[in-house]
Amino acid sequence: MEKINVDTVESSIIIPLYNGQRYISQLLDSLSNQETDNGFEVLVSDNGSVDNSLHIVREFADKNSNLRIIDSTLKKGKNFSINNAVKQTKSTKLLFIDQDDELASNYLEEMSTALNEFSLVAASMDSLKLNRKIKVPPRFAPRNQKIGDYAVKIAAGGSLGVTKDVFEELGGFDEGFEYSTGDVDFCCRAHDAGYDLQLVESTVLYYRFRESSMENFHQGIFYGKGNRAIESRFPGIRGPRRTRAQISASIVKDSLGMANVFRLDKQRIAHNLGKNIGYLLEDLGASR
Numbered sequence: 001m002e003k004i005n006v007d008t009v010e011s012s013i014i015i016p017l018y019n020g021q022r023y024i025s026q027l028l029d030s031l032s033n034q035e036t037d038n039g040f041e042v043l044v045s046d047n048g049s050v051d052n053s054l055h056i057v058r059e060f061a062d063k064n065s066n067l068r069i070i071d072s073t074l075k076k077g078k079n080f081s082i083n084n085a086v087k088q089t090k091s092t093k094l095l096f097i098d099q100d101d102e103l104a105s106n107y108l109e110e111m112s113t114a115l116n117e118f119s120l121v122a123a124s125m126d127s128l129k130l131n132r133k134i135k136v137p138p139r140f141a142p143r144n145q146k147i148g149d150y151a152v153k154i155a156a157g158g159s160l161g162v163t164k165d166v167f168e169e170l171g172g173f174d175e176g177f178e179y180s181t182g183d184v185d186f187c188c189r190a191h192d193a194g195y196d197l198q199l200v201e202s203t204v205l206y207y208r209f210r211e212s213s214m215e216n217f218h219q220g221i222f223y224g225k226g227n228r229a230i231e232s233r234f235p236g237i238r239g240p241r242r243t244r245a246q247i248s249a250s251i252v253k254d255s256l257g258m259a260n261v262f263r264l265d266k267q268r269i270a271h272n273l274g275k276n277i278g279y280l281l282e283d284l285g286a287s288r
Helices: 024-032 053-063 078-086 107-114 164-169 182-192 213-233 244-258 266-286
Strands: 011-017 040-046 067-071 093-096 120-126 160-163 198-206
Touching: 011 024, 011 053, 011 078, 011 107, 024 040, 024 053, 040 053, 040 078, 053 067, 078 164, 093 107, 093 164, 107 120, 107 160, 107 198, 160 164, 160 182, 182 213, 213 266, 244 266
Parallel strands: 011 040, 011 093, 040 067, 120 198
Antiparallel strands: 093 160, 120 160
C-alpha cells in the first residue's frame, strides 16, 4: 500500500471493525498484496473494539499511509460503522470487506474496473482456501453466491462494491435495521430503485466460515433473526415461508443431531439449529 492523495483517490476499501484481532492482520496483508496501478485507500471503521484489533491496525497504518482508522464509536452497529466511514471519503467507488475475509491479488483492480460500467457489483466467492480444516462446511457458499436464484439479486455485504453516488441515493446502509442481513436489505432497496447487481467473475473474495459448533450456533441465531426481518420487509424474495410447525420440527431434529458426538457435520447442524431458533424467536416477537 503506497502513499496516495486522499483528495484524488478513486476507490475506498471500507472495513467495519469490531473485536477482529483474530483475522484482521490476514485481511490487511491481502490488501498489501493488491496488483493494481489504481490509487486506493483503506478505511478501517472501528465500532468500539475492546480486544487487540486497533493495536494491530495501527501497526499497519504506521507502515501504510493510505490506511486510515475511523472512529465509529458514537453508535453501535455495523451499518453505522460503514456509513460513518463513507462520510470520511471523497472517492467515487466503495468496496466493503468484512474483517475476517481475504482478497485475491486482483480484487481491487477487477472490482474497480467493473464499477466503471456498473453501479452495483459483487465479487465471486471462494470458500475453500480459508476453511481447509473444516471437514464438513457449516453451510453452502457457492462461487456465484446464488446471485439470480431468488426474486432479487443479493450478495454478501463483504463482497459488495457500489458507486458512491448510488450509495448516497439509497441512503447507505439502514442504521435502524439492526440485523445481520443489512447487506440483503441494501441489495433489495437497490433492486427496487432499478439497479441490477452484477457478478464479477474475474476475481474472488476468500470467505471464512466459523470453525466451532458454538460459533456457528451463535452466527445461525443472528442469521435466522435477520432472515425473518427481511421477509417482513420484502415478502417472497426467498420463496414461500415455512410454518412455525415446520421450523419447530427442524429444531427438534437438529437438537437430536447435536447429541451424536460422532457426527462430522456438527458445525452445519449447529448453524442450522441456531438459524431456526433465531427465525422462530424473531417470528414470535413480530407477532406480539
